[in-house]
Amino acid sequence: MTAAAERARQFLGPRQWTLKSFSIRYASQIGITTAFILVWLVFTVMAPETFLSSRIYVSYAQTVPYFGLIALPLTMLIVAGEIDLSFPSVFALGMVGYIAVEHTTHSITLGVLATLLMGAIAGFVNGFFVCVVAIPALVVTIGTQFLYRGLTLVLVNGKSYTLLETDGSIPGRLLTGRFLGLPMQFVWFVVLAVISWVLLFRHRLGQNAHVIGDNKQAAGLMGIPIMRTRMILFILTGVVAALAGMMNSFAVINFYPNQGGSTLLPALAAVFVGGTSVFGGRGTIWGTAVGAFLIGGIDAGAVAVGLKDFWTQVIYGAIVLGAVTTHALLQRRFAR
């Protein structure tokens, strides 16, 4: 074979997956999946009666999506080099739209749309301050986290609302019912994870997000729409945060203005445990999804194996640190 033909074969032949090339390319996904399986095995061995029954998995599939859903667009936003810390407040603020619209129109569907619109507006405001006023996202979204929570409390006058009308309604069943025995929260999570993966890796939006997060100057020189891309990602994060808050309210048939406060750390932990780079330019949806269930499982698991409540925080911390350290080491080892 001539040298040229040899080269042609190397480049044009079908991509040949060897075990080695596969494990290098998917190192962080393999890492997080292995960690997940290990943690699950430990819990199962220590508390078999809990972890071998289906009940825990059903509750798991209902509650993990509340923060796990938000972790999906958040991954894209972090890949683009931005951050959003306001989502726990948007989780509640969105429902203010529902309450206002449903109480005047008596249409749950319109209320649902109003919730999503509130989320979009909240995301737009974040994006406006970051992209147009040019203030770092960390600072902007700390500010709007307070602002949105404050607005929620002011608008509902600090009151909780019971949402009896949603119980058994079509929107209620779509968001919190069952499909083939699976909780709808989980179904939505899977659907949104697939959409996120497509957007991040198989769509122009994700292409732009990767380049902007990797090298913003290059993105500018090459004419990539930096402002529009980041704006879209902030709005997506806002919409999904409002959706998750609505799911949570519909599931417990109750809205309370402080809801969502506990989603902040688990959602961020899921993203970073999943191997997304804090510095932007690199992330995985698979990692975030597995990371969400890993983080979500610790609470239940630690209690089931008989650890005192406050040990869960220690385990959280250890897992987050262990995971990000492993990702950093893998990255250094395989980045040539």
Place this chain on the structure above:
Amino acid sequence: MTAPVLELRHVAKSFGGVHALHDVSLQLGAGEVLGLVGDNGAGKSTLIKIITGYHRPDEGEIYFRGARIDDLTVTKARALGVETVYQERALADQQSLWRNIFMSRPLTRPGGFLKVAEMRRVTSELMREEMGFTSAILTPDTPVTGLSGGERQGLAIVRALHFEADLIILDEPTMGLSLSETEKCLDFVRGIRAAGKSAIFIDHNIFHIYSVADRIVMLDRGGIAAEFPTSRFTLEELTRIMREVAATGRFDEADRQGDAGGTA
């Protein structure tokens, strides 16, 4: 004769009181590589930024393929086929080769969905045929961090060529490259001419300019001090002329030829 790809007529630009450029007229034909030389502050960057639409000239006219363009912007210049190869700065290091090749203009289906398989295929073709990447460990999925400096320049130049640019601007592409990598990079510049495209090549090193440019334009203090085909002089003569221009601010071919041995 067809109209030149680019023509500048009496272009001037000043910043505050500083005359960065005055009365610059210039033509660039298809398949021509123009070497642009001059000291720091001579106005090279200003000239490039006018051509790429980044600066508006205060005076003068710009023509692309014979058509006068009055309100040139960066977007418009790109649409007219002007691509700039910025030293490495325009690559996204952690991303794969195919994402870099198709950085701002990915191949998409309706709705913005990427044709990844096709982009991988085109990238591996370009790697093989244009970049001469022979190492088996380099694939379209390799991140740019895996490339040497010369390979990065090659990637940036091939990217510009691939997008059907008619005029490629290279701003000191050899800066910071090793000897063998510089040679590779100069090969890429020669490839531009072979592809029938034009280029403006800025470099501080006269050896590099001499080995790739068809024509040399010397800028000095904002004006064109000299302009001639490379083939007319030997490298030694060229070096002498450069020194002369630097010292006197002008170069008169008739003078020099009457000079018969030349003074430094």
